[in-house]
Amino acid sequence: MRPPQQSALRPDHASLVVHGRDQPGIVAVVTSVLARHGANIVALDQHSDDPEGGAFFQRTVFHLPDYTALRPALEQDLAAALTGGFNLQWRFTDLSVPRRVAIFASRADHCLLDLIWRQRRGQLPATISMVVSNHPDLAQDVRGFGIPFFHVPTEDKAAAEAEHLRLLDGNVDLVVLARYMQILSSPFLEAVGVPVINIHHSFLPAFVGAEPYRKAKERGVKIIGATAHYVTENLDEGPIIEQDVVRVSHRDTAQDLARRGADVERQVLARAVLWHCQDRVVRHDRQTIVF
Template identity: 60%
Template sequence: MIQQDTARLLITCDDQPGIVAAVAATLAEQGANIISLAQHSTDAEDGRFFQRLVLHIEDFADRREDFERGIARLAEKFGMQWSLHNGAQPKRVAIFVSKYDHCLLDLLWRTQRGELDMEVVCVVSNHPDLEAAVRNFDVPFVHIPSGDKPAMERAQLDLLADKVDFIVLARYMQILSDDFVREVGVPVINIHHSFLPAFIGANPYARAKARGVKLIGATAHYATADLDEGPIIEQDVARVTHAESAQDLQRRGQDVERMVLARAVQWHCEDRVIVDGASTVIL
């Protein structure tokens, strides 16, 4: 997946005539070759414009500052928000987990196979149960017990400071404080079952079984101060029947959680996700 001298450019602005031509002209002046391009407008009139470009730029690392100055001039003209990402540099991630291992092990396995363009800096857990499983992947495991929540989160912040590009909550059964979300300074991706808000709390699959649900699913989203209300990245569902037990529902639900989280993490690593207020655009 990693390609030298490759960059990803994300652009957001009010839709207006001439954007695509201006971007293409600026990139041509900078000697950048467009490898792929995806774009979306929310409305033909008075809409918002989103664009993702994958570029080949010779000697990108050495030329990056000059290239960014050219993009900044273009952005000023069109009122753009933009970001530029090095396609040859895997994103650094910390995975937070408690005792459920299905999402964690799936991410570690996919990373080991080269399916996810990221480096797992460490796995952080409030329980020691999964240490042996994580070390099988040659990934550091850090146990920071829960109890004194401010002390726990301070230890986590000190551990991760300037070392990660994003965090994944792979069934981390602790609520992040507003202070943590603000201070950590990187995106946080969370995964949970899609019963919310109907079955909040413990044993959601047993209560879903008791209510006779016909669909189970999962949602991956960015965490905000309102933990389960951040911008949604990906969702999926599976149809179930009355004949399946609560354990069957949980097993199938965990399968959906694995796939949904893997897709969300992959899209984030590939810089395909643009946050638009409370929503996202995936390009």
């Protein structure tokens, strides 16, 4: 197998995401701590939805040789600096280490293969640890890339989800539903312990229920799209990470719409997974901040 043509991993780089209640001085405190430890900031984005006590978000990417060894002292120093008046949460992410990703798929392969290709090309800072499917169809394709494939039938949903949790436990940092046509239960979402990203088609206006492309065709929509979002208990209602659209016309058959929709879906999902793995996405209530 060819070596990756490029690598999305960034040696000696890490990101620090801080969020909480806005108040003057946060940026100064955080950047001062980083400067004291010799970290050089290579990217800093900040967002506040209301400077008078609204929500505050900051993502800082910094370069710090020997980051792994220095991290404990850095964390300790930051914790000390942010005690007292500040009401903040923070997390460090080592950008030299790949995220471990499980992909769930059913029969459609467009989103799955797109992610695998990108990972193999070195475009995703991620390892694809396993593919899980309720159908056996894609086994050969996936294993051809050297990726473990687990066929978990879902006729007995409780048993299937128990098996899912056994497979995932301790092994992954992210679950991606790449056109996985099964609804995950609330207990599963609570137990899985890592974020879950889903992709679904979207229309202007929305079409609820089965056969959305047929309904869109009947209504004569001129734009179809896709939405990638974090999965929450309310199906298809979680915080949106990325969306995109494509123009269509009456000349497009329902089959054309499905094909063009699939093209948008895989692009949107790939961007959402990339940004999540780069730790660029901060969840806040029902929305996301994507830096």
